[in-house]
Amino acid sequence: MINVSISIDYKYNFIFEENTVKIxxxxxxxxxxxxxxxxxxxxxxxxxxMNVYDEIYKQDFFQHILTKHEQAxxxxxxxxxxxxxKVGVAIVTSGPGFTNAVxxxxxxxxxxxPMVIISGQVPTAVIxxxxxxxIDAVGISRSCTKHNFxxxxxxxxxxVLKLAFYLARTGRPGPVHIDLPxxxxxxxxxxDYSKNFELPTYKPTTKGNVRQIKNAxxxxxxxxxxxxxxxxxxxxxxxxxxxxxxxxxxxIPVVETxxxxxxxxxxxxxxxxxxxxxxxxxxxxxxxxxxxxxCLGARFDDRVTGRLDVFxxxxxxxxxxxxxxxxxxxxxxxYPIVGDxxxxxxxxxxxxxxxxxxxxxxxxxxxxTYQKEHPLRFEEDSDRLKPQWVIKRTGExxxxxxLISTDVGQHQMxxxxxxxxNYPRQFMTSGGLGTMGVGLPYAMGVKRANPDKISVxxxxxxxxxxxxxxxxxxxxxxxxxxxxxxxxxxxGMVRQxxxxxxxxxxxxxxLETQADFKMLSESMGGVGYxxxxxxxxxxALEDAIASNKTAMIEVIxxxxxxxxxxxxxxxxxxxxxxxxxK
Amino acid sequence: xxxxxxxxxxxxxxxxLSVIVVNKDSVLSRIVDLFSARxxxxxxxxxxxxxxxxxxxxTIITIGxxxxxDQIVKQLNKLVPVLKVTEHSNVIEKDxxxxxxxxxxxxxxxxxLARAYNGAIQNVTEEAIVISxxxxxxxxxxLIKVIEKYKPIEIxxxxxxxxxx
Numbered sequence: 001m002i003n004v005s006i007s008i009d010y011k012y013n014f015i016f017e018e019n020t021v022k023i024x025x026x027x028x029x030x031x032x033x034x035x036x037x038x039x040x041x042x043x044x045x046x047x048x049x050m051n052v053y054d055e056i057y058k059q060d061f062f063q064h065i066l067t068k069h070e071q072a073x074x075x076x077x078x079x080x081x082x083x084x085x086k087v088g089v090a091i092v093t094s095g096p097g098f099t100n101a102v103x104x105x106x107x108x109x110x111x112x113x114p115m116v117i118i119s120g121q122v123p124t125a126v127i128x129x130x131x132x133x134x135i136d137a138v139g140i141s142r143s144c145t146k147h148n149f150x151x152x153x154x155x156x157x158x159x160v161l162k163l164a165f166y167l168a169r170t171g172r173p174g175p176v177h178i179d180l181p182x183x184x185x186x187x188x189x190x191x192d193y194s195k196n197f198e199l200p201t202y203k204p205t206t207k208g209n210v211r212q213i214k215n216a217x218x219x220x221x222x223x224x225x226x227x228x229x230x231x232x233x234x235x236x237x238x239x240x241x242x243x244x245x246x247x248x249x250x251x252i253p254v255v256e257t258x259x260x261x262x263x264x265x266x267x268x269x270x271x272x273x274x275x276x277x278x279x280x281x282x283x284x285x286x287x288x289x290x291x292x293x294x295c296l297g298a299r300f301d302d303r304v305t306g307r308l309d310v311f312x313x314x315x316x317x318x319x320x321x322x323x324x325x326x327x328x329x330x331x332x333x334x335y336p337i338v339g340d341x342x343x344x345x346x347x348x349x350x351x352x353x354x355x356x357x358x359x360x361x362x363x364x365x366x367x368x369t370y371q372k373e374h375p376l377r378f379e380e381d382s383d384r385l386k387p388q389w390v391i392k393r394t395g396e397x398x399x400x401x402x403l404i405s406t407d408v409g410q411h412q413m414x415x416x417x418x419x420x421x422n423y424p425r426q427f428m429t430s431g432g433l434g435t436m437g438v439g440l441p442y443a444m445g446v447k448r449a450n451p452d453k454i455s456v457x458x459x460x461x462x463x464x465x466x467x468x469x470x471x472x473x474x475x476x477x478x479x480x481x482x483x484x485x486x487x488x489x490x491x492g493m494v495r496q497x498x499x500x501x502x503x504x505x506x507x508x509x510x511l512e513t514q515a516d517f518k519m520l521s522e523s524m525g526g527v528g529y530x531x532x533x534x535x536x537x538x539x540a541l542e543d544a545i546a547s548n549k550t551a552m553i554e555v556i557x558x559x560x561x562x563x564x565x566x567x568x569x570x571x572x573x574x575x576x577x578x579x580x581x582k
Numbered sequence: 583x584x585x586x587x588x589x590x591x592x593x594x595x596x597x598x599l600s601v602i603v604v605n606k607d608s609v610l611s612r613i614v615d616l617f618s619a620r621x622x623x624x625x626x627x628x629x630x631x632x633x634x635x636x637x638x639x640x641t642i643i644t645i646g647x648x649x650x651x652d653q654i655v656k657q658l659n660k661l662v663p664v665l666k667v668t669e670h671s672n673v674i675e676k677d678x679x680x681x682x683x684x685x686x687x688x689x690x691x692x693x694x695l696a697r698a699y700n701g702a703i704q705n706v707t708e709e710a711i712v713i714s715x716x717x718x719x720x721x722x723x724x725l726i727k728v729i730e731k732y733k734p735i736e737i738x739x740x741x742x743x744x745x746x747x
Contacts, residue, residue, distance in 0.1 A: 138608065139611070142608075142611070142612060142615055143615060143619050146662075147662040150608075167662065199662070200665065201603075201604055201662060201663055201664055201665045202662050323660065324656050324659065324660070325653065325656035325657050325659075325660050327656075328649070328652055328653075329653055329656075332649075
């Protein structure tokens with residue numbers, strides 16, 4: 001009950017009692033987001049979350065961007081987090097609002113992206129009665145979040161909000177989900193965000209074991225063919241400068257995973273490209289022949305290792321990861337080091353200063369020879385554009401000025417292969433989950449976080465249709481970006497597999513009937529171009545940038561182009577199909 | 583050279599795990615979900631509060647190769663409400679069974695059997711008797727096998743609790 005002697009500020013629902021201030025749960029959400037310096041929230045209102053939206057209406061701490069679909073809201077917040085390193089925030093309602101968000105949450109979870117997702121829930125009194133728009137949200141999100149909370153009491157909400165942000169950004173980052181019943185957001189309680197909440201069960205190890213680091217370095221120094229295998233952890237922990245310094249110091253060759261593109265400069269003489277199923281020949285050969293894998297924040301994903309029982313047979317393994325469960329999950333390392341890569345890299349650099357490392361130049365020369373024998377390449381065709389050319393050309397024209405997002409499929413792999421990434425957080429892609437439809441919302445979130453950069457989304461004629469409604473959101477909030485649709489009238493990656501492994505039976509992968517992307521874009525306030533030649537492409541890109549609107553550049557490309565090299569499923573990493581192989 | 587292939591081919595083993603968890607945040611379903619999501623086995627699972635604390639102890643018996651056991655321990659530790667996971671090597675294990683037997687069976691035989699397994703007759707009604715026994719899990723399994731002869735109506739096992747020697 002509310003004490004009569006108190007005063008109420010109706011605008012903000014603050015209730016002042018002697019020395020304490022009580023506010024509603026909904027207001028707590030706003031105050032916490034302000035304390036966390038959130039500058040933008042992506043979301044979609046609905047019945048169970050209305051109390052929070054009423055407070056959003058009253059506040060001016062942050063911008064709320066209303067997407068056209070909850071999935072896109074979560075993807076945009078995810079991209080905001082990927083490109084800035086800050087915690088992305090999305091707010092959705094109960095039931096279908098939440099289930100629409102699940103794909104976005106799972107995408108962020110698989111790539112360890114720090115996010116807080118707040119969903120409305122039916123009032124606590126009716127939870128379990130199959131009420132309107134009720135779904136067991138925490139039951140669903142349990143397997144695709146780092147942690148989740150169902151808040152039963154408003155008194156618990158300040159702790160939950162603070163812990164959610166803390167959990168999302170510390171340790172191995174990840175999305176944290178808060179399910180907020182409607183009565184909890186209406187009830188009032190004290191709110192003190194400065195209070196620290198104990199979490200005795202959660203203590204991530206951040207500093208590496210010094211003896212283990214020394215031990216590993218001694219063996220690295222003596223190795224003949226060491227290889228740095230750099231993963232997304234290097235991006236998430238913001239330590240690319242230290243990795244580059246270590247490479248300069250030791251002259252050890254480097255390969256990157258899809259998630260690590262940009263950690264090394266694309267023109268570095270020590271970088272032998274991306275490895276894995278569609279990795280470069282030299283990178284995969286390097287991994288197959290190395291005698292010392294130095295894994296920095298990568299997780300030996302199946303798309304990287306190929307056939308596991310013959311993977312890197314000659315190698316000792318150093319594995320640095322913040323997540324102990326990533327270590328020895330697939331490959332048992334000889335030198336496991338649990339810690340935050342940013343801190344461990346500082347330790348490694350400090351220990352390395354007065355050490356003598358072997359001369360690895362003959363090993364590097366060998367890899368350079370591999371690179372020269374089988375560089376990444378494609379064959380130009382006078383009749384039609386090659387998708388790889390489009391990406392390469394965009395790289396030449398925009399280079400470091402652009403932040404690149406992709407959808408999922410062939411265009412994603414070509415982008416990873418052919419765009420010259422020169423700094424981390426330049427490349428936003430769904431690596432682990434492989435979610436088609438992320439591209440447009442990613443480009444939107446990236447533009448919101450980096451207004452001075454050009455935001456480009458490489459996409460395909462399949463993926464783009466999965467969140468195309470968000471063009472209108474970008475028009476509304478003035479978030480111009482460029483979608484380059486590599487149109488081959490196929491679901492190209494699946495088509496490539498069908499051709500190679502299913503005798504070219506193209507089951508449901510032919511996209512004959514298509515939208516007019518130019519009209520589609522224009523109808524939602526954007527601009528559109530259809531491109532057949534190199535000259536047309538250059539012109540379209542220039543016009544798209546000048547238009548300062550959301551642009552669709554539909555590029556008609558060679559329909560049957562394949563992503564190569566390719567390690568077929570169940571094959572060793574060095575058993576690649578190369579250009580020209582049947 | 584790296585020994586991870588040997589590590590892969592190791593034999594399956596039985597492992598007793600004690601998991602100390604915070605008593606909230608639907609922690610039991612988090613643990614059960616983890617086992618089903620990652621395809622781990624649960625042979626037995628018991629839960630009870632740790633006296634005078636806010637924690638509970640979950641005793642899990644699982645079977646897997648050493649790589650899997652290693653992952654189970656790490657993945658459990660990764661869950662936010664989990665305080666500690668202990669892999670037991672030298673433990674006392676106890677399992678309890680309740681068995682309902684129709685009155686028309688040879689009750690003196692049943693009584694002797696129950697006693698042989700540290701048990702006793704607990705309850706008698708007009709239709710049936712209930713015996714209970716607490717012993718090591720493999721002995722309880724044996725008792726259940728033997729008691730089949732006396733046409734048990736119902737058998738309930740408690741699951742295993744364990745303590746380091």
